[in-house]
Amino acid sequence: MNYLRSRFQVSVGPARVYVNDEGTRTFLGLTVTTGLEAVTKTSQRLDRCLDEYGLPPFYEEGSFHLSVAWAVGDRSAALQRLLPELDTAVATYASQSPLVCDVTRLECRCGNRRFDVPLGGTGR
Template identity: 40%
Template sequence: MFPDPDSQHFDDASKHGRRVRNFRHERGNWASYVYAVFHPQEEFGEMLEEVIYAARKHGIVLTKMEEFHISLSQTVIFRHHWIKPFVQSLRERLCSVNRFLCVADQLKVYVNKEKTRTFLGLEVSTGHQQLLDIVSEVDKSLQEFNLETFYENPSFHVSLAWCVGEVTKPLQGTCLLELQKVVDEFEDSDVLTRFYADDIFCKCGNKIMSIPLH
């Protein structure tokens, strides 16, 4: 038997940095998304700390992301019994896709749809077309469950840090140029901002399933 779908969980924003949850939590519903992982080298963390420090000089306090990835779908709600067939559908669609190189080296500012959080990210240059091809397959699997597909013209990126609210204007212009200079002038930045997409992941609630690429 499935849990009662009307059972509610009241979210305590103080437990996650005053961030606002986009979906009401209901038992039996699983917030889910598809993504590729970026495993940074140790020196990447040092570069990011310098970027965050430079932003603080402009009065912008950023919090480093706990993990780094490239989103390949929006966050959608799965029923529990959809998870296995969705992942199986995705495995079949991606079974012949080869691993590929990504380079994410251009800083860009993003804000979520609700304008509750602003992100500083590194936009992907090399690997953009391969990511588009994967998103096309992810969208097809999502459509099998009548779920929302990805953005029409996506800016694939690795989110680095965030802050509450919309602070896009303060981060743009001179500030963003100075932050980009930190990245460009950091030793071996051309190595630190590249990685191979070896697996595609689907996270459903606390469950993470991987789909290896060849």
């Protein structure tokens, strides 16, 4: 399967807190639990492209997630305390309706420029 051109699905699960490298933003994300192979292969292709331009990989160790909220500054300590409650809420919701996302396009942001890559066909 050509993961960069085919649509795919991911499911998300437990919450995790992320802080950007500068410590200026905190994100609450739901971790990818299924569809990881497609996301990983897509990330590897992106890394090969970055390498062609002498740039470092996007992330050495990717933590694939769907960001659902953000706040200014490093708010990780406060959010970490809420994770058990958030995970319970996510699990309760997911037991009634699976948390599945159709990935139909990729969006890459470099500085203030944005590139959209529509994905065709189905990868399912």
